[in-house]
Amino acid sequence: xxVVVTGGAGFIGANLCRELIMRPAINEVVVLDNLSTxxxxxxxxxxxxxxxxxxxxRPTLREVISGADTVIHLAARPSVPRSIAxxxxxxxxxxxxxxxxxxxxRRAGASIVVASSSSVYGSVPELPRREDLPTRPQSPxxxxxxxxxxxxxxxxxSFGLDALVFRFFNxxxxxxxxxxxxxxxxxxxxxxxxxxxxxxxHGDGTQTRDFTYVGSVVKVxxxxxxxxxxxxxxxxxxxxxxxxxxxxxxxxxALLDRPLDAHFAPSRQGDVKDSQAASRxxxxxxxxxxxxxxxDGLELTLKWYQEHLNLDGEAAQGTNDRxxxxxxx
Ligand code: NAD
Numbered sequence: 001x002x003v004v005v006t007g008g009a010g011f012i013g014a015n016l017c018r019e020l021i022m023r024p025a026i027n028e029v030v031v032l033d034n035l036s037t038x039x040x041x042x043x044x045x046x047x048x049x050x051x052x053x054x055x056x057x058r059p060t061l062r063e064v065i066s067g068a069d070t071v072i073h074l075a076a077r078p079s080v081p082r083s084i085a086x087x088x089x090x091x092x093x094x095x096x097x098x099x100x101x102x103x104x105x106r107r108a109g110a111s112i113v114v115a116s117s118s119s120v121y122g123s124v125p126e127l128p129r130r131e132d133l134p135t136r137p138q139s140p141x142x143x144x145x146x147x148x149x150x151x152x153x154x155x156x157x158s159f160g161l162d163a164l165v166f167r168f169f170n171x172x173x174x175x176x177x178x179x180x181x182x183x184x185x186x187x188x189x190x191x192x193x194x195x196x197x198x199x200x201x202h203g204d205g206t207q208t209r210d211f212t213y214v215g216s217v218v219k220v221x222x223x224x225x226x227x228x229x230x231x232x233x234x235x236x237x238x239x240x241x242x243x244x245x246x247x248x249x250x251x252x253x254a255l256l257d258r259p260l261d262a263h264f265a266p267s268r269q270g271d272v273k274d275s276q277a278a279s280r281x282x283x284x285x286x287x288x289x290x291x292x293x294x295x296d297g298l299e300l301t302l303k304w305y306q307e308h309l310n311l312d313g314e315a316a317q318g319t320n321d322r323x324x325x326x327x328x329x
Pocket of ligand 1: 006034078097116167
């Protein structure tokens with residue numbers, strides 16, 4: 001089986017590639033990544049074919065996807081603040097890029113797994129978020145992810161493409177980049193804690209997220225690809241946990257056995273207060289999947305940063321998009 005991973009040099013993609021190459025059903029993994037937020041070093045020692053290119057370059061995309069059995073489409077311009085800084089770039093990557101990938105899957109007869117985001121629920125107040133709730137995107141990022149997932153479902157309906165749309169919640173774990181303005185909250189907290197700096201908290205820290213360990217996410221993605229699972233509605237890929245930023249601070253203090261300072265700043269535009277997944281649809285499609293508990297995932301993640309963070313310079317991987325602080329949904 002030949003599997004293409006778009007965005008495979010990114011955080012989730014590089015963890016996924018490590019999982020895919022272990023699966024006996026898969027004999028070829030090809031990564032397409034333009035290294036805009038990903039790092040080639042994330043794939044060091046991982047037996048994949050790497051193509052340095054953009055999914056917006058249609059001839060390259062066609063060449064990479066032709067002959068693929070399945071595409072796991074992760075490439076995107078992630079983060080809410082990045083989309084507020086440049087909405088058109090987010091639309092190009094997340095909406096138009098997804099449309100191009102779908103079109104090549106259709107030509108190649110490949111199935112597709114698409115990464116969408118819990119941010120599409122936006123200001124909908126109900127918790128947990130069920131997939132049949134309305135969507136109310138609060139940022140250009142969320143709108144672009146909703147456009148991408150809508151195209152995927154429309155391709156399933158219009159062309160019989162086997163498509164599965166996952167709404168990721170807050171994924172965390174090894175290889176997630178830290179130490180820049182668009183860093184997700186867990187790597188940002190760990191980076192600050194290990195550098196002896198205060199944790200930067202937007203709002204009062206009581207906002208909650210359904211943090212999902214990347215190891216749990218990539219197992220489901222790999223199962224979806226090998227079993228060619230398709231669905232006519234999006235599926236949340238998270239397990240219904242609800243953890244506040246202050247909880248993370250407490251747990252890091254316990255793991256490091258020392259108090260951590262926090263610096264509180266105003267809430268950020270486009271961020272939602274609370275987020276938690278309903279996971280019934282996920283468990284119906286993947287009854288054997290088991291989440292790594294948050295305590296264990298955070299400990300594994302902290303250990304990884306302790307071993308890999310270069311505190312003289314930047315995050316372990318490299319120097320894309322250097323700035324400071326943030327939460328990614
Ligand atoms: P990431 O930034 O680490 O990975 C995205 C990858 O896409 C990067 O390697 C980047 O270089 C690549 N890319 C961007 N534009 C490209 C283009 N035009 N052509 C080819 N490659 C391109 O982010 P991630 O956290 O691994 O996210 C993966 C996917 O999951 C994204 O679609 C993101 O929107 C979605 N998601 C992630 C989270 C999370 O918590 N990490 C939450 C919700 C949704």
